[in-house]
Structure formats: C-alpha cells, structure tokens
Amino acid sequence: MQVKFAVMRGMRVVFLRTSLAFAIVWVLTSPAFAQRLSGTVVPDHYTLWFAPDFQKDNFRGRATIDVQLKEPAHAITLHAAELTFQAVRLASGGRPQDARVGFDQKAETATFTVPQAIPAGPATIEVEFTGILNDKLRGFYVSRANGREYAVSQMEPTDARRAFPCFDEPAYKATFDITLNVDKSDIAISNGARISDTPGPEPGRHTVKFERTAKMSTYLVALLVGDFVCREGSSDGIPLRVCSTPDKKALTGFALEAAEHQVAFYNHYFGIRYPFGKLDIIGIPDFAAGAMENAGAITFREEQLLADPTHASLGTKKTIAAVLSHEIAHQWFGDLVTMRWWDDIWLNEGFATWMADKPLAEWRPDWHVELDEVRETQKALAVDALRSTRAIRTQVEAREEINEVFDAIAYEKSAGVIRMVEAYLGRDVFRDAVASYLKKYSYANAAAEDFWNEVTRVSGKPVDRLMKSFVDQPGAPVLSITSRCMGSSTEIGLKQERFSGTPGTPVKPQVWTLPICLKAFQDSPARCEMITRAEQTLTVPGCASDAFVNAGSLGYFFSDYTPETIRAFARRARGTLSAAERLGLLDDERWMVRAGRHEIGLFLDYVGPLAADTSAAVIEGIVTKLSFTAENVVSSSDRPRYQAWIRGRFGRALDGLGLPGGRDEDEERQARRAALLELMGIAGDSKEVQSRARDLSTTYMGHPESLPGTLAPTVLRVAAFAGDAPLYEQYVDQLRKQTAHPEEYYRYMYALPYFRTPDLISRTLSLAVSSEIRTQDIGSLLAALLARPWSRDMTWAFVKREWRSLTKRLGMFQGIPTIVGAVGEFCSAEAGADVKRFFAAHPVPAAQRSLQHSLERIESCVTLRRQQSPALHTWLGSTE
Numbered sequence: 001m002q003v004k005f006a007v008m009r010g011m012r013v014v015f016l017r018t019s020l021a022f023a024i025v026w027v028l029t030s031p032a033f034a035q036r037l038s039g040t041v042v043p044d045h046y047t048l049w050f051a052p053d054f055q056k057d058n059f060r061g062r063a064t065i066d067v068q069l070k071e072p073a074h075a076i077t078l079h080a081a082e083l084t085f086q087a088v089r090l091a092s093g094g095r096p097q098d099a100r101v102g103f104d105q106k107a108e109t110a111t112f113t114v115p116q117a118i119p120a121g122p123a124t125i126e127v128e129f130t131g132i133l134n135d136k137l138r139g140f141y142v143s144r145a146n147g148r149e150y151a152v153s154q155m156e157p158t159d160a161r162r163a164f165p166c167f168d169e170p171a172y173k174a175t176f177d178i179t180l181n182v183d184k185s186d187i188a189i190s191n192g193a194r195i196s197d198t199p200g201p202e203p204g205r206h207t208v209k210f211e212r213t214a215k216m217s218t219y220l221v222a223l224l225v226g227d228f229v230c231r232e233g234s235s236d237g238i239p240l241r242v243c244s245t246p247d248k249k250a251l252t253g254f255a256l257e258a259a260e261h262q263v264a265f266y267n268h269y270f271g272i273r274y275p276f277g278k279l280d281i282i283g284i285p286d287f288a289a290g291a292m293e294n295a296g297a298i299t300f301r302e303e304q305l306l307a308d309p310t311h312a313s314l315g316t317k318k319t320i321a322a323v324l325s326h327e328i329a330h331q332w333f334g335d336l337v338t339m340r341w342w343d344d345i346w347l348n349e350g351f352a353t354w355m356a357d358k359p360l361a362e363w364r365p366d367w368h369v370e371l372d373e374v375r376e377t378q379k380a381l382a383v384d385a386l387r388s389t390r391a392i393r394t395q396v397e398a399r400e401e402i403n404e405v406f407d408a409i410a411y412e413k414s415a416g417v418i419r420m421v422e423a424y425l426g427r428d429v430f431r432d433a434v435a436s437y438l439k440k441y442s443y444a445n446a447a448a449e450d451f452w453n454e455v456t457r458v459s460g461k462p463v464d465r466l467m468k469s470f471v472d473q474p475g476a477p478v479l480s481i482t483s484r485c486m487g488s489s490t491e492i493g494l495k496q497e498r499f500s501g502t503p504g505t506p507v508k509p510q511v512w513t514l515p516i517c518l519k520a521f522q523d524s525p526a527r528c529e530m531i532t533r534a535e536q537t538l539t540v541p542g543c544a545s546d547a548f549v550n551a552g553s554l555g556y557f558f559s560d561y562t563p564e565t566i567r568a569f570a571r572r573a574r575g576t577l578s579a580a581e582r583l584g585l586l587d588d589e590r591w592m593v594r595a596g597r598h599e600i601g602l603f604l605d606y607v608g609p610l611a612a613d614t615s616a617a618v619i620e621g622i623v624t625k626l627s628f629t630a631e632n633v634v635s636s637s638d639r640p641r642y643q644a645w646i647r648g649r650f651g652r653a654l655d656g657l658g659l660p661g662g663r664d665e666d667e668e669r670q671a672r673r674a675a676l677l678e679l680m681g682i683a684g685d686s687k688e689v690q691s692r693a694r695d696l697s698t699t700y701m702g703h704p705e706s707l708p709g710t711l712a713p714t715v716l717r718v719a720a721f722a723g724d725a726p727l728y729e730q731y732v733d734q735l736r737k738q739t740a741h742p743e744e745y746y747r748y749m750y751a752l753p754y755f756r757t758p759d760l761i762s763r764t765l766s767l768a769v770s771s772e773i774r775t776q777d778i779g780s781l782l783a784a785l786l787a788r789p790w791s792r793d794m795t796w797a798f799v800k801r802e803w804r805s806l807t808k809r810l811g812m813f814q815g816i817p818t819i820v821g822a823v824g825e826f827c828s829a830e831a832g833a834d835v836k837r838f839f840a841a842h843p844v845p846a847a848q849r850s851l852q853h854s855l856e857r858i859e860s861c862v863t864l865r866r867q868q869s870p871a872l873h874t875w876l877g878s879t880e
Contacts, residue, residue: 001156001330001349001406002290002304002323036169036397037109041076042068043167043174044122050140050163051181051205052151052225057133057142059151063164065125065174072117075102076125079161079168080110082139083129090114092123108161127165136811137288137776139163140223145245145285150226152284152299154292157342157402160218170217171340171445181207182225189224189243191216191296193278213295214275215443217338222294224282231256235263238274244283244306247740251306255281258321258363262328265359271435272442275336281305281324286776288814291323293330293352300327301776303742313709314667316743318360318367325356337438340445342402346392346471347451349406350414354422366668371617373419374553374580378587380413381558384476385501385591386860388852392417392471393448400845403813407849416556417470423554424466424515424528425459433458462513466530469513470556475499477512478558479531483565485543490520492538492547494531499558502860503596503867509534517551519581520544526551548577553584558591563602570606579615586610586621593868594860600633600868601875611650616671623679630683631789632827632861635869641876646684654680659692660715663708670710677711681718682754693718694727701734704744713747720754728752728760736772749773749781756790764791765798769806778806779815783822792825796834803842817847824854827861 047064061083067076069092076090088099090112099112112125133142133151139162143150153163161168180188184199184206192211199206230243231252240259242252259281267273276296283302291300304323307316333355334348353376357369383389392414396402422430433455437446440454452467478499483492496514498507511534517526520540529538540547546568550559561569566589573582589606592598607622626646634642654676661673681689697719700707707715719727731748738745752764767773768781785795799806799819810816823835832855839851 001292002326037077037079037167037172040070040073041078041167042070043172044068045175045177046164046166047177048164048221049179049181050223052133052140054133054142054149054151054183057135057149059131059133059140061127061129061131061164063125063127063129063166065127065166067123067125069118069120069123072119074115074117075111075113076118076123077109077111078125078165079108079158080165081108081159081161082134083131083162083165085110085165086128086130087126088112088128089126090118090123091126092118092121096126108158110165125165129165131163134162135775137286137814138811141286143226143284143286146247148227150228150245150285151223152226152282152287153221153223153294154288154299155221155294156219156289156292157406158219158399160221163221163223166218168218170219170338170342173215173217173338173443173445175215176213176221177210178213178221178223179207179209180223180225181205185227186225187228189222189228189280189282189297191220191222191276191294193239193296211277216295216335220293220295220335222297222299224284224297224299228282230280233257233260235260236267236274238263239278240281241279242281242283242305244302245285248283248302248306248742251308251741252283254307254309254312254317255305255320255324258324259328261363262325262359265362266328266332266355269358269431270332270438272332272336272438274331275442276331279328279331281327286774288776291327293327293334295331295335298324298327303746307743308741311704311709312743313711313713314367314671315710315713318369318372321360321364322356322369322372325359326352329355332438336443337441338445340447342396342405343393344446344448345405346410346414347446347448349410350392350418353411353415354418366666368579368615368617368668370552370580371583371615373415374583374587375617375621376412377416377419377553377556378584380408380411380416381476381556381587381591382501383408383853384413384474385499385558385594386853386856387500387502387505387507388849388856389474390849391474398845400848403846404817404849413476413556417467420515420554420556421455421463421466423517423552424530425455425461425463429459430455462530466513466515469511473510473512475507475510476557477510477514478560479514479516479549480560481547481549481565482562483545483547485545486539488541488543490540490542490544490547492518492540492549493535494538494549495535496531496557497534499591499595501591501594502856502863504863512557514555514557516549516555516557518547518549519551520547548581548585550581550584552578553580559585559588560592560597561588563598566598566602566606570609573606573610574613579613579618582610582613582615583618583621586618586625590625594864596863596867599871599875600629601871601878604875608649611653612656614668614672616668616675619672619675623675623683626679627683629872633865633868633872635873638869638873638876641880642872643683643685645876645879646679647686650676650679650684651686654689660696660707660711663705665708667708667710670708674711674714677718678714682721687722690718690722694722697727698730701730709743713751716747716751717754720751721756723755723760724757725760728755728763732767749777750784753781753784753788753791756788758794761785761791761794765795769802769809775810775814778810779818782815783818786819786822787825796823796826796831800838812844812846816844817850820844820847821850821854824857826858827865828858829862832858832862 045066049062052059089096097114102111139159178190188208190210196209228243229249230241233240242256280297283305287301329352333351339347437454452464456464475498477496480495498510514531517528589603657673680686696715735748785791
C-alpha cells in the first residue's frame with residue numbers, strides 16, 4: 001500500500017436479545033487494541049454475501065466460515081467491529097447450535113459460545129449481520145461523487161472486521177467466495193472474476209457472484225459498488241481493467257498502458273505467473289491511502305491513477321506509473337507471500353518499493369528512476385538521523401502501533417537496504433534468491449528470517465548477518481572516510497558509528513555488517529568490500545586521495561569526507577561522479593552540516609558549481625536544500641545577500657533554459673526549468689521571475705495548453721508567492737471547475753498555500769475545513785500551510801482552535817497524523833514547547849512516534865540555526 005492512513009475508535013457493546021440469538025451493536029468510544037487471536041481455531045474458507053443500502057448508509061451481510069479446531073471448545077473468538085449480529089450458529093458434524101455472543105471492547109473481538117463442546121476438527125460458523133457504510137474511509141465505507149454514493153472498501157491493516165466477522169490477522173489465510181447484491185444500475189467489483197449476474201432476488205436489484213479467490217489474508221478483501229466504468233486490456237493473457245467514475249474514464253488510458261507492461265515484466269522477472277486470474281485497478285473519489293494492493297482488485301486515490309498524458313506533468317506520470325508498479329509488485333510481495341505479523345510489514349512494503357522501479361527503468365529509461373531510488377534512500381536516512389527512529393522490525397500489538405509502522409522505515413529504508421544487498425550480491429544472484437523465496441512461501445506467510453535465510457542459502461554469502469544488522473538495529477551508520485597516498489597505493493581509513501543529526505546528541509555504540517563499493521579512479525570498476533568493525537582500513541592500488549566510497553549511491557549509510565575531499569569533488573563532480581553519486585553526496589553534505597560536522601560554507605562551495613548540472617534530480621535536490629536554508633538558517637539581515645547569491649549563481653542557468661520553453665522539449669529539461677524557476681522566484685525572491693510567472697499563470701488559466709504540464713504547477717506557485725486577492729480568486733474559481741480533472745484540481749489546491757498575505761491565508765484555512773475539500777485532503781492542505789514560514793503560525797493557531805472539530809471529522813488516523821508530522825516544520829524553541837504542551841493535553845495515540853519525530857526535528861533546526869547562521873554570515877561576506 002502507498003501513503004498509508006487509517007482510522008480507529010474503541011467500542012462499547014450493547015446486547016439485544018432476539019428469538020434466535022443475540023445482536024451486538026458496536027459504538028465508538030475509547031481506543032481499541034488489535035489483540036492477537038489464540039490460534040486454536042483456523043479458517044479455511046469464507047462464503048460472504050453483502051447488500052449495501054445507500055438510502056440507509058448500511059449493509060446487510062451473511063458469512064459462513066469453514067474452520068478447523070485444533071482442540072475441542074465450547075467457544076470460538078474472532079474479530080468484529082461496528083456490526084450488529086442477528087443470528088449466530090456453530091455447526092460440527094451436521095449439528096448446528098445457536099450461539100451466545102460475548103465481546104471484548106478493547107480487542108474488537110466477539111466470542112461465540114455454545115452449550116455443547118465442538119470437537120476438534122472441521123466446523124462451520126454462520127452469521128447474519130448488518131453493518132455501517134461509515135464515512136471514515138475504513139472497512140466497508142461510503143464515498144460520494146457526482147451527486148451519488150459509492151460503497152468501497154479499505155481493510156488494511158485491521159478493518160476487515162468492520163465489514164464481516166473474521167479472523168483479521170495476516171497469518172489466517174483462507175479462500176473467499178464473495179457475492180454482492182446491488183442496485184440494478186450499479187456494477188460490483190471484488191477480488192475474483194465475475195462468474196454470474198442474476199436479477200433480484202428483490203425488485204430493482206441484481207446479484208453478482210465472483211470466482212473463488214486464492215488463499216489470502218482478510219486485509220486483502222475488496223468490495224466496490226457503484227456506476228464505475230472500465231477501460232479493458234490484457235497482459236500475457238491476463239485480463240486487465242482500469243475503472244473510474246463515469247466522468248473520468250478518458251483519464252484511464254495511461255494507467256492501463258503502464259499496468260500492461262508491468263504485469264508482463266513481473267511475470268518474466270519472478271518466473272511466477274500473476275497469481276490472481278484477473279486484475280482490476282479502480283480509482284475511488286474518497287480514499288485514505290494512496291493505493292491498496294487488494295488481490296486482483298487494486299484501489300487508488302484518483303490523483304495517483306488518473307491523468308491525461310498529453311497534459312500531465314512528468315511528476316504525475318512517474319507517480320502514477322510508480323504507484324501502479326508498487327501495488328502490482330504487491331501481488332507477489334504481500335499477497336502471494338504475506339508477512340506473518342505486522343512487525344515484518346517491511347517484507348511487503350520494502351520489497352514492493354524496491355521492485356517498483358524495475359519495470360519503469362525498462363519501459364521509460366529517460367525517466368532516470370535510479371535517481372528516484374537515491375531520493376527514496378535519502379528520505380529514509382532523514383528519519384534515521386533522529387534519536388526517535390525505529391528499527392525496521394519493531395514489535396507492535398495495538399492498532400495505533402500497527403498503523404505507525406507504515407512509514408519511511410518500512411518503505412524507503414527497507415527498499416534501500418534491499419537495494420544495497422542486491423548490489424552486493426549482483427542482480428542475477430539476488431533475483432534467483434528472491435524467486436526461490438517466493439516459490440517456497442507461495443500462498444503462505446513468512447518472517448524476516450525466512451527471507452534472509454533463503455537468500456543466504458541461494459547466494460552462499462552472509463546475507464543473514466548483513467540484513468539482521470540493518471533490520472533489528474535502529475538508525476543508520478555514518479562512515480568517516482580518510483584517504484592518503486602511500487607511494488603506489490592508497491590507504492582508505494573507514495570508521496563507522498551511528499549517525500545523529502543533532503549536534504551533541506549521545507548515541508550508543510553500534511556496528512553494522514556493511515557492504516561498500518568504492519570508486520578509486522575515474523572509469524575504473526567499483527570495488528566492493530564488507531565492513532564489519534568499528535574501524536577498518538582498506539588499501540587499493542594507485543594514488544587516489546579522493547576515493548568515493550558509495551558507488552552509484554546504492555549504500556544505506558551517511559558519508560563523512562574531509563573538507564579537502566569535498567572541495568576536490570566540487571571541482572570535478574560533474575566529470576567524475578554520476579548523477580546518482582552527485583545527488584547522494586549533496587544529501588550527505590547537508591547532513592554533515594546539520595550534525596555540526598561541517599560548516600555550511602563547505603556545503604555551499606559544493607553546491608555552487610552544480611548550478612549548471614544537467615540532471616533535474618540534482619537541481620531539484622539543490623532547490624530543496626537552499627530553500628530550507630533560506631527559511632531556517634539565513635538571518636533577516638543576511639537575507640538580501642543570500643538571495644543575491646542565489647540569483648547570481650543560478651539565474652544564468654534559468655536564462656539559458658528560457659521561459660516557458662517549448663512543449664516539444666524533453667521532460668528532463670522541463671523539470672530542470674521548473675526547479676530553477678522555483679529557486680529563483682521564491683528563495684531568490686526575483687521580482688522579474690515572479691512577474692513572468694504571473695503573466696504565464698494568467699495565460700495558463702485561460703489556455704492550459706500554453707504551458708508544459710511539468711512547468712505549470714511551479715508557475716502557479718511562484719505567481720501565488722507574489723500574488724494578490726484577484727489572483728487568489730482566479731485560483732479558487734479554477735479549483736471549483738476542475739473536479740473532473742484530478743491533476744489540475746491539485747495544482748490549484750496546492751498553490752493556495754503560497755499566497756502570503758494574512759487575509760488570504762485565513763481564507764485558505766477556512767476553505768481547508770469546508771465541505772469543498774474532501775476529507776482525504778484536509779490533513780495534506782493544512783500540512784502544506786504549516787510547511788510555509790509565512791502561514792505556519794496562523795495555521796498552528798487555527799489547528800489548536802479547531803482541534804475538536806478536526807478530530808471529529810477526520811478521526812484519529814485520517815489526516816491527523818499528517819498534521820502532527822507537519823508541526824515539525826517549526827524552528828524555534830518556543831514553538832517546540834508549545835507543540836509539546838498542546839499534545840500533552842490532547843494526546844494522539846495514533847501518532848506518538850510522529851510527534852516524537854516532529855519535536856526532535858524542531859530541536860535539530862533550532863540547533864542548526866544557532867550554530868550555522870554565524871558561519872553563513874561569514875561565508876556570504878567572503879563571496880562579495
């Protein structure tokens with residue numbers, strides 16, 4: 001799954017006596033916990049029937065569950081939440097018994113008790129129930145668009161129990177027969193292919209039955225009902241459909257083309273044919289996650305699936321293709337082979353993240369996805385620079401804990417470590433090992449040891465020790481590197497320790513089993529070594545005083561070179577280092593400054609010569625870091641000189657590219673132009689660039705074809721940065737017109753936080769919590785406002801004032817963790833203290849780790865400003 005969010009409440013239960021059994025009404029109250037079931041009862045098969053009712057926003061359901069009892073029992077416990085039971089029967093040997101129902105409100109479980117003990121062996125649970133089509137984007141819920149409602153589902157991680165009583169843990173795999181009874185004008189989609197569609201049994205409805213699924217976990221069940229329309233295709237004989245609401249069918253073509261290529265690629269790569277018969281890919285108007293890998297029926301946010309490729313930006317096309325590839329990879333990693341418990345969620349998410357770029361690299365080599373992989377690793381290292389980071393494998397039990405491990409550590413760090421192991425073993429060897437693992441555990445569950453033991457067996461290399469050191473230890477190593485010529489050879493000294501991004505923060509001694517690949521000479525092959533001690537020395541032939549120890553930026557560690565080496569790289573980086581290596585070193589130096597190991601002037605000395613770099617990813621990395629410096633390190637008195645330095649250094653590069661450029665230019669050039677436009681117009685505060693952006697934005701609103709899709713979002717933001725009320729009105733008007741075009745809609749929505757006057761900030765805050773903004777977008781829009789220094793204080797005051805209504809509308813998992821993470825953008829001790837006080841009084845169990853990260857990021861920024869602002873003042877003086 002991508003961009004994971006979830007929602008949870010505790011429950012209170014009321015018993016209602018019926019003539020046949022008992023009913024349970026679940027009412028939301030206090031936090032609930034995902035208690036593990038005993039394992040004495042194991043499901044084999046579910047037969048499920050659902051009838052959603054949009055008039056009442058509820059559904060009727062029937063479930064027959066075939067189970068195996070490992071020992072005789074009078075009672076069976078399983079998961080259930082927000083369900084009302086009309087009848088419950090347990091049967092064994094052809095003898096049914098009506099069951100008495102008990103409950104555990106914290107564990108979200110129901111216990112069915114019968115008078116006579118059920119013997120060990122096969123048994124059947126039969127339940128008739130009703131449930132709620134809730135508005136919290138979890139379980140079986142309601143989505144609204146085009147004046148009507150849709151019934152859709154999101155079961156991961158622990159919300160299948162809101163749709164049907166079940167053994168709602170990943171280890172309890174079973175097969176499913178699913179039937180949906182729906183209005184005659186609606187279609188139904190589920191995991192299996194449709195095998196029958198018959199009228200009735202009630203007037204105005206029809207009943208759709210689906211093919212039995214392969215064995216899978218409950219969190220992968222998919223239920224969708226509405227007037228969806230689909231574009232059909234196929235790949236290797238496997239039927240594919242991309243589905244949407246009727247108004248957006250024209251935007252499904254690009255996703256279908258990408259999916260067709262990806263399924264064929266994975267069939268060949270794994271040597272295992274796609275295991276779920278057919279594949280539907282569905283865009284949903286209201287969806288908390290980015291996408292969800294339901295077996296055979298992947299669900300998406302519309303913005304991450306639907307686009308017109310002739311007008312889409314490069315970023316949008318890459319996002320759609322990458323998220324698709326991630327979710328399709330999950331059909332093998334996660335669906336075919338599933339982690340046993342959520343502490344090993346990295347076996348799902350890390351592998352899907354690692355795998356996603358492989359078909360893209362084959363399909364669109366011009367996208368340079370290897371640079372996106374470097375940025376993914378950098379995202380994870382930014383979390384691992386914090387004291388409050390976690391290990392890849394972290395024990396979790398409570399629902400809040402489970403939801404919090406869907407983070408950069410599970411996704412990007414795990415992918416970075418896997419990528420490092422692949423580089424160490426070689427692609428072919430690693431591919432063979434992965435295929436062997438998938439075949440061994442197909443339709444079953446696995447733990448971390450199962451994976452690395454299989455890779456160790458196939459490769460004959462100590463992958464188990466390597467991976468254990470990264471999976472079970474928090475944080476990341478930093479390698480301090482020294483090189484010196486010793487006649488005809490070079491001695492390279494390496495010292496590893498845990499990295500801390502805040503100066504003066506103590507960290508306990510840690511050592512990793514760390515593979516490194518170093519480049520000692522230009523055009524020479526990389527030499528790979530295993531570092532296993534805190535200090536180690538390597539000797540290579542020849543004299544190379546500036547050896548680069550992270551070839552391809554494929555290692556998962558920070559690099560700390562001497563200032564002399566950094567200056568040597570600055571002089572020759574574009575000639576001796578690949579784009580991936582330049583990008584990796586750029587981030588390493590940023591962190592050496594933040595950690596107080598280097599002064600900021602050394603970083604800027606490295607950045608300056610890269611102004612004319614031809615890699616869009618490198619330029620975008622520079623823009624991010626120089627913008628952060630402008631907002632958090634530059635003093636008000638130094639700001640004019642810093643802005644002048646940006647304009648002087650980078651203005652020539654933008655002038656060389658020109659504005660707006662031609663629509664027929666390659667997208668890499670357009671992406672560079674967009675990045676430089678943002679740097680010059682915002683961090684550089686160029687009035688000329690801002691004026692040009694205003695003219696371009698005005699033309700664009702009347703004639704969208706006037707700007708390349710990759711440039712348009714940046715033009716809108718830069719124009720807004722210097723914008724006024726009339727321009728703001730135009731943006732809001734465009735926002736309201738673009739509901740059928742997700743990419744255009746979000747271009748305008750995310751440009752609104754760039755307007756800087758207090759009255760316009762206030763209007764955006766009011767808009768954020770209005771009915772015009774979907775629930776799924778509220779947290780993101782408020783986070784965007786918290787990210788901007790001109791709107792941060794007003795937004796935080798607004799969030800505190802509206803906290804009760806925000807939590808009521810969003811729930812504690814939908815959007816609230818995003819807001820908690822965004823408050824880490826503050827950079828003052830006073831703000832940090834206020835954030836800490838507020839959340840002490842208003843705890844968010846679903847975002848405790850996010851809060852720790854935010855508080856530590858504030859502390860780190862305060863230290864950075866205190867230590868590096870004087871150094872920046874001195875450096876700016878030296879450039880004049």
